[in-house]
Amino acid sequence: LAFTVMIVGSSGCGKSTFVNTLCESPVILRKDHADAEKAALQKTVSITPTTVEMDEDGLKLSLTVVDTPGFGDNINNEPAFEDILGYIEHQYEEILSQESRIKRNPRFQDNRIHVLLYFIQPSGHSLREMDIEFMRQLGPRVNVIPVIAKADSMTPQELNAFKKRVMEDISHYKIPIYDFPYDEDEDDEETIEENNELRALLPFSVIGSEDEVVLNGRRVRCRQYPWGVVEVDNSKHCDFSKLRYMLLSSHLHDLKDITHDVLYETWRTEKLSK
Amino acid sequence: LAFTVMIVGSSGCGKSTFVNTLCESPVILRKDHADAEKAALQKTVSITPTTVEMDEDGLKLSLTVVDTPGFGDNINNEPAFEDILGYIEHQYEEILSQESRIKRNPRFQDNRIHVLLYFIQPSGHSLREMDIEFMRQLGPRVNVIPVIAKADSMTPQELNAFKKRVMEDISHYKIPIYDFPYDEDEDDEETIEENNELRALLPFSVIGSEDEVVLNGRRVRCRQYPWGVVEVDNSKHCDFSKLRYMLLSSHLHDLKDITHDVLYETWRTEKLSK
């Protein structure tokens, strides 16, 4: 079973930590704190896929995570949008050319992005122009799921108010995101209920940590502050465990199906009609 | 006694809250969560001075705070730099024309910025291209003091490592900041010691809150999380109280003197030599 997740967000919003927390192992190494001016001179997003073999409840999963360091760090961020959109569409080009070959390439690998997690900075206000523009441009090409980064920097009231405002922006600006769609006729009561609950959590609040500590006799992934301990897997602290479950278990197939049957097909029709 | 502070940083990094915490009253009202696209269409920073009459240990202080909402929010942030630098230099123009008048304007007001607090996002990495460029351009015109915003989103280890890297960047990129200079011959041991201690804290970590709660019998300004309570005035939690003391008590006069005797004079010489 193969699944590809792309992670996008400003530098320092916790993407590498999130990936390592998701995979439960140090997949992305702590970066050498890159020279800001050298990085800025590059003016591109370095798009780097890493594949991890995982075991999800006995199910073997080959998870590819595509990190996008450099997004949003420059004074002018227009080029970064194009790099990421270009990467996603390039995978569709590859599928199209494989489809069209008389003699298929037996070693062909499907590198399409099944879901893009977009990390929103916990500003407490609403979406920035950059967030709106990016999700609007990418939404038609890939399943976008907005996520609130470093959710431990917001109090429960701030988090609820922020989630509400972000969803109002998403609706107001008609930003296409993956919002747990279900089929009234096909899906059972339980599936519809589950989808409604997950949709109500959007955007998912995440907290990441590679540090494990023994707390009250159990091993806990957490961030230790002088004023208290934040637990990654505690659903009273953030939505990390629910997000992980839907990505790697309950909604993995739906995300792949939509990518293949809807998003790729839409791109292909537009491409061939030009 | 009059003193003017300018606050610069990305939207949502806690500037308004910081100002209200500093002035101990709701000076800047919680903004109507501005339409991101309307704000982006403006493409300018709206520079808004507010004056508060304060009492600092019996000393009457007229504190003017200049907020700069809109900085850093757009996809292209070049115009924002110019707005802020332009505002600062405009105050110098006013001083110069007042100086040059044969008949002085008796109602003239000195609106020069005595210190600019630059809010750095708590990314945990190092300075962004934008931070370096901004402080480098503004440093020669105004006393710049870098501050780490929302310091409660970093653990003590992350904070210390980040402070160290930011100061390394500041030194590496030769960014001029106000770093508590002293005069070997003029200043006494105690002053030199105090300046060394303050310099060692740079960049100051700040946490802001308008919420007061009674904790263990005393009134405390804090942020309440499910996992604990962060105290604004607790120096184990952040440097807010030290920053406030140096701004409004110990270093107020030095900041004004440097603005008048050094920064303004440098600008004036360059201006008149053109």
Ligand SMILES: Nc1nc2c(ncn2[C@@H]2O[C@H](COP(=O)(O)OP(=O)(O)O)[C@@H](O)[C@H]2O)c(=O)[nH]1
């Ligand atoms: N407050 C908070 N800090 C985090 C969280 N996750 C990571 N960090 C810290 O944020 C900094 C940047 O994290 P990193 O994963 O390297 O960010 P990236 O640049 O987006 O990949 C590091 O100091 C992390 O320890 C989180 O959930 N909450």
Ligand SMILES: Nc1nc2c(ncn2[C@@H]2O[C@H](COP(=O)(O)OP(=O)(O)O)[C@@H](O)[C@H]2O)c(=O)[nH]1
């Ligand atoms: N974690 C944290 N959040 C803060 C802090 N100060 C303010 N906030 C929250 O951050 C959000 C934005 O604050 P605001 O002062 O309006 O930011 P501004 O846009 O820079 O003026 C609000 O939800 C505040 O409650 C702080 O020190 N730490």
